[in-house]
Amino acid sequence: MDLNPQKSLPADNLYKFIAIFGLALFVTAFFIPDSYNKKMWQYRNEVMSEMKFREESITGSINSADKYIKNISEITEKCYKDLAGGENKYFVQVYNEKMQFCNDQQKKTIEFFDDYISTLEEVKNEGGEYYEDAFSKMDQSSQRYKKESELLTKICLIAGFFLMLFGFIAWYFRTQRYLDWILRERGEKFIRKNMFEVCEDKFFEWLRKKINRKK
8 A cells, every 4th residue: 555645546545436436426315406406397398299299280270271171162152143044044154064063063062161160070089089198297207306306315315424424534534634643753753863863963063073173
C-alpha cells in the first residue's frame, strides 16, 4: 500500500469507492422525481397527439360529408328549376328523365343521411371510448410513475446515505487515521533530525570560534 497521500486516488481504496458511490446515489435521488415527471409528460403528449389526430380525422370525415350533401342539394335544386321551366310537351321525355334523376338523387340523399348518422354515432361512440380509455391510461400511468418515483427516491436516499456513512467511517478508522499517524511520525522524525543537525552545526561553529580566539 502506497502511504504517500499525494499519489492516492479517490477510488484506489474500497472504502473510498463505497463512500463516493453512496454520495453519488444520494445526490441522484434528488433528480429522480424530475426525470419521472418528464417521462410522464412525454407519455401525456403522445396520448394528446393521438387524440388530436383522431379528432382531425373525424372532422375531415364530417366536412367531406357536408360537401357531399351540399353538392347533392345543388344538383337536386337545379334539376327542379329545369323541370319548372319545361312547359311544352316536346320536353315530356326530358321532363321524365329529369324527374327520375331528381328522385334518384333524393333516395341517395336519404340513404346517405342514414349512413351519415350511423357513422356519426359510431365515431362518437368510438371517440368517447378512446378518450375515456386514454384518460384512464394517463391517470394510471401518472399514479404508477408517481409510486415508482417515490419508491426509487427513498431507496436511493436510504441506500446512498448508509453507504456514504459506512464508507467514510470505515475509510477514516481503518485507513486514513493510520496514514495520518505515519505522516505525523515522519514529520516528527524529520523535525528532530533537522533540529539535531542544526544544533550540531551551531555547536561546532561555536567551538571553532573559541579555538580561533585562543590562537
